[in-house]
């Protein structure tokens with residue numbers, strides 16, 4: 648695996664790879680776990696070469712968020728990616744990604760606005776800006792993202808469509824199902840922040856979501872099922888529920904009940920100092 652830190656060397660290295668087959672991009676912020684490695688393996692099934700980016704993107708963190716605390720473990724990440732047969736690791740620093748004078752912001756209306764967009768103002772502008780840059784830097788044939796970040800995936804698909812990004816073609820933005828721990832908790836780099844007690848309690852999140860989904864599918868009103876979900880989370884030790892909503896899976900608009908279009912249960916809740924998100928299909 649080659650690691651590159653400058654745009655010039657990235658472009659040269661990708662051009663060489665492209666001569667012998669399609670290139671898949673897996674964007675990450677590092678602190679890699681089985682969720683990320685699953686994206687790499689899915690990428691390998693679909694392309695000759697996999698490029699992984701690791702960049703902790705300051706523009707997607709709010710002023711009081713965990714940018715400084717975010718885990719950085721480049722040596723371990725490099726070993727993990729090498730073991731997976733990754734072709735290229737793109738690891739720019741902040742000055743390479745956002746050189747002096749950088750002044751552009753990509754802002755996606757609609758799908759960005761509710762849910763995490765409401766509780767993390769500016770977050771999806773930061774995500775759309777950096778992912779737009781990554782697409783143009785690597786010009787991959789396809790790119791893979793986790794369904795764990797369901798709203799992020801919707802924002803990126805909208806941005807790629809709206810900006811006519813040819814690399815990748817919009818159908819080549821692939822969502823990969825959430826990889827979970829044995830007790831159901833979605834794997835996340837931020838799980839590292841959890842104390843042992845909070846880690847145990849956090850399994851209540853997927854469990855409460857499964858109960859709410861069973862109630863919704865059984866015909867319970869969304870208001871009642873979502874209120875029960877919130878009280879289950881509070882009882883388990885989550886002190887804040889940023890949102891717990893039934894939404895249309897594509898538009899992310901709230902729904903009163905699961906209907907004919909695919910629906911999704913989406914939740915963000917805080918335990919200790921950690922904010923966890925999860926989502927699941929309903930019906």
Ligand SMILES: Nc1ncnc2c1ncn2[C@@H]1O[C@H](COP(=O)(O)OP(=O)(O)OP(=O)(O)O)[C@@H](O)[C@H]1O
Pocket residue numbers: 674675676677682683685686791792793794795796823824825826827833834835836837838
């Ligand atoms: N459990 C998971 N299953 C599948 N994909 C995942 C999982 N966790 C993260 N991903 C995907 O990996 C990519 C990189 O995510 P990122 O580096 O932010 O990791 P993360 O574990 O989501 O971290 P965070 O704690 O910041 O949310 C994203 O496309 C994300 O959706």
Ligand SMILES: CC(C)(CO)[C@@H](O)C(=O)[O-]
Pocket residue numbers: 674675676702704707774777778796799
């Ligand atoms: C897509 C992404 C790498 C952009 O910084 C990030 O939001 C993430 O890791 O999900």
Ligand code: BAL
Pocket residue numbers: 707796799
């Ligand atoms: N996985 C989403 C990145 C973030 O929370 O900033």
